Amino acid sequence: MLDIRLIREKPDFVRERLATRGGGEEAKIDIVLQIDAERRKSETELQRLQAERNRLSKEIGAKRAKKEPSDELEAQVRKIGEEIVDLTKRAGEAEEKQKNLLLEIPNLPHAKAPIGKNADANVVVRSWGEKPKLAGEVRDHVALGTNLKLFDLERAAKISGSGFICFTGAGAKLERALIQFMLDLHTREHGYREISPPFLVRRECMIGTTQLPKFEEDMYGLENGELFLAPTAEVPVTNFHREEILAIVDLPKKFVAYTPCFRREAGSAGRETRGIIRVHQFDKIELVKITTAESSYEELESLTSNAERVLQLLGLHYRVVELCTGDVGFGSAKTYDIEVWSPGQKAYLEVSSCSNFEDFQARRMNLRYKDADGKNKFAHTLNGSGLALPRLFAALIESYQQPDGSIALPEILLPYFGSAKIDKVD
RNA sequence: GGUGAGGUGGCUGAGUGGUCGAAAGCAGCGCUUUGCUAAAGCGCCGUACCUGUCAAAGGGUACCGAGGGUUCGAAUCCCUCCCUCACCGCCA
Numbered sequence A: 001m002l003d004i005r006l007i008r009e010k011p012d013f014v015r016e017r018l019a020t021r022g023g024g025e026e027a028k029i030d031i032v033l034q035i036d037a038e039r040r041k042s043e044t045e046l047q048r049l050q051a052e053r054n055r056l057s058k059e060i061g062a063k064r065a066k067k068e069p070s071d072e073l074e075a076q077v078r079k080i081g082e083e084i085v086d087l088t089k090r091a092g093e094a095e096e097k098q099k100n101l102l103l104e105i106p107n108l109p110h111a112k113a114p115i116g117k118n119a120d121a122n123v124v125v126r127s128w129g130e131k132p133k134l135a136g137e138v139r140d141h142v143a144l145g146t147n148l149k150l151f152d153l154e155r156a157a158k159i160s161g162s163g164f165i166c167f168t169g170a171g172a173k174l175e176r177a178l179i180q181f182m183l184d185l186h187t188r189e190h191g192y193r194e195i196s197p198p199f200l201v202r203r204e205c206m207i208g209t210t211q212l213p214k215f216e217e218d219m220y221g222l223e224n225g226e227l228f229l230a231p232t233a234e235v236p237v238t239n240f241h242r243e244e245i246l247a248i249v250d251l252p253k254k255f256v257a258y259t260p261c262f263r264r265e266a267g268s269a270g271r272e273t274r275g276i277i278r279v280h281q282f283d284k285i286e287l288v289k290i291t292t293a294e295s296s297y298e299e300l301e302s303l304t305s306n307a308e309r310v311l312q313l314l315g316l317h318y319r320v321v322e323l324c325t326g327d328v329g330f331g332s333a334k335t336y337d338i339e340v341w342s343p344g345q346k347a348y349l350e351v352s353s354c355s356n357f358e359d360f361q362a363r364r365m366n367l368r369y370k371d372a373d374g375k376n377k378f379a380h381t382l383n384g385s386g387l388a389l390p391r392l393f394a395a396l397i398e399s400y401q402q403p404d405g406s407i408a409l410p411e412i413l414l415p416y417f418g419s420a421k422i423d424k425v426d
Numbered sequence B: 001g002g003u004g005a006g007g008u009g010g011c012u013g014a015g016u017g018g019u020c021g022a023a024a025g026c027a028g029c030g031c032u033u034u035g036c037u038a039a040a041g042c043g044c045c046g047u048a049c050c051u052g053u054c055a056a057a058g059g060g061u062a063c064c065g066a067g068g069g070u071u072c073g074a075a076u077c078c079c080u081c082c083c084u085c086a087c088c089g090c091c092a
Helices: A004-009 A011-019 A025-065 A071-103 A141-147 A153-160 A169-189 A203-208 A234-241 A296-314 A360-365 A389-399 A411-417
Strands: A123-128 A193-195 A200-202 A227-229 A245-247 A253-262 A281-291 A318-322 A334-342 A347-356 A368-370 A376-378 A380-388
Touching: A004 A011, A004 A025, A011 A025, A025 A071, A123 A296, A141 A389, A169 A193, A169 A253, A169 A281, A169 A296, A169 A380, A169 A389, A169 A411, A193 A234, A200 A203, A200 A234, A203 A227, A203 A234, A203 A360, A234 A253, A234 A281, A234 A360, A234 A380, A281 A296, A281 A389, A296 A318, A296 A334, A296 A347, A296 A380, A296 A389, A296 A411, A318 A347, A334 A380, A334 A389, A347 A389, A360 A380, A380 A389
Parallel strands: A193 A253, A245 A368
Antiparallel strands: A123 A318, A200 A227, A253 A281, A281 A380, A318 A334, A334 A347, A347 A380, A368 A376
């Protein structure tokens, strides 16, 4: 949520930054300003009347104490009371309207973000490693996985419909090994605290991390829209400290969580849907940070490199892309996507999206910290996958496939997986 | 699911219709005294919003779990809901 005071004081600046997203959101600014002016007018008048009522009520109390008549004053206050009822309703409505509108205005992209309409304008900021030189026929993860029975998409569909994965045998074990490997890496070497959160989250939390109200059709809801299946651990973990005031000495907070993620993927039918690349349920390791305004961009760099480390240790080629203004997510000011190379797709697959939301989410969830001067400030929140599993799984088996159809796993997984290769159905 | 107890400021905890945004204590901050430490004394010390201003000071309103109601006036009375704790039942 943008700060209404910023909108009030620098409307041109806000409009200009929003316009770089190319979504026409800047048109909402005039409406917000108009509602804000109305709201404040009713509020000021309301408060004037309340002050008057308080004053007269005290007089009535004083008169009664002295056993003097107070009928006239009481009639006066009764009349003010009626006006207050009316104005309270009007002020309340204006506030509600303003809040709802503010919830639908996206964050301002960072001042230095590359300007552009869509993903074509994203900028590759670095890449690591090289595309693997594979001997013989290059198979994609579906062929490899089917052959070695690492997952079973047809039976998953029998259970849950299309867009679900059922890992089996060595595939299930590899999934588990990767989870354990990543959790150990982030907790032991990168200093994150492990959280195992609930997967069902309340509506307020979904609003807090910006999945709602705009993207409700992409979410799985239960209990009449009061609970949702979390589409990412970002939701439960970032909201962990919602409505709190943290001590500055406790910042940054760094959390890592392993959870399944549930997404309807409405409207993305046919896009990148082959195999296990885009599904309704997938596992993910998520990194979340809560920090100060001063340090959030530094923390974004380190968070991104913490996620990259997973690919480096697994020896997978990837690149890091900075998203342009037209491609950054609704709540984000700045985002790096980490894209792993998939030999099977002959394409880079997004396995992590590392974002700094600045105070956009914190304002929605009223998450603050007390700064060095004892003043309460909205925290800055960040998150990124570290990493998303099915795509990592796909890139891994494709990159390490052998001419005979087996998979030679990177050494670092040995203690987690228990053997160096997958060469037969288990 | 049932029964009972309870939700007041960073914490503990008073307050049962009027001058209560709320006693007191603890913690925190500042000052004084003091050889150091300690202790004592004095003062300050919630949040949001509106207004005001270059900025402030200042003024005002709201908030005692949430939402309604009664009343001239509600932390206080009434209703509904939520949450926490304890015990019972059921259950992975």
